[in-house]
Amino acid sequence: MSKVTTIGIAAAGAGLCFLGYCMYFDRKRRNDPDFKQKLRERRKMAKTHKSQPKAQQLPDLTNQEAMQKFFLQEVQMGEELLAAGDIEQGVEHLSNAVAVCGQPQQLLQVLQQTLPPQVFQLLVQKLPSVGQRLMSSAAAAAGGEGPTIEEDDLE
Missing domain, CATH: 1.20.5 (Single alpha-helices involved in coiled-coils or other helix-helix interfaces)
Structure with a gap:
């Protein structure tokens, strides 16, 4: 053989x-x-x-470590979803990250340089609604006395 x-x-x-x-x-x-x-x-x-959109679990706004972990998780998920072609969900996660970011202006500048213009426009359009959700979540968690986020910080 x-x-x-x-x-x-x-x-x-x-x-x-x-x-x-x-x-x-x-x-x-x-x-x-x-x-x-x-x-x-x-x-x-x-x-x-x-069929059901996933309700975002916002972290405890008083816990800095939880906020940082949530921020990093949302940026990572947003990047992965955008890379996979799911623009809507990717923008949703990135807008959550911008909303909890300590320096949203710098993050928005970086995102403006790295994202395609149409995706960045979607992100900017979504920020006010995410900011409102974050503020209502903070108010509910603190019994009506929560930290406020300036609309200027989000746009």
């Missing part, structure tokens, strides 16, 4: 073993009595998550 034939037979055998392994565990998974119920629940959860 030649070397090529031996390698071919070994590769075919390995492929068949892998296919058998996949078939065995697929059959085991499908024969699980809870499989269909779990599958339905998973599909239902995925459908409700897609």
Whole structure:
């Protein structure tokens, strides 16, 4: 037998073993009595998550560490979503980051230089609504006496 034939037979055998392994565990998974119920629940959860916009959990405005973590998380999510082509959600996350940023003017300047003009315009348009949501969240958390954010800081 030649070397090529031996390698071919070994590769075919390995492929068949892998296919058998996949078939065995697929059959085991499908024969699980809870499989269909779990599958339905998973599909239902995925459908409700897609249909309902995710309510943003704003951090405690008095906790500086939580604010910083939220800021970094929102910037990262915004960049990832923009890179994936989801402009609306990316702008939403970036606007949250600008709203909680300690120096929003500097961040907006950086974003203006790095984002395409139409995406930056969407971001600027979204900032007032995010600022209002942040202020209402702060007021609710502090019982009506929360830190205020100047509209000039957001635009």
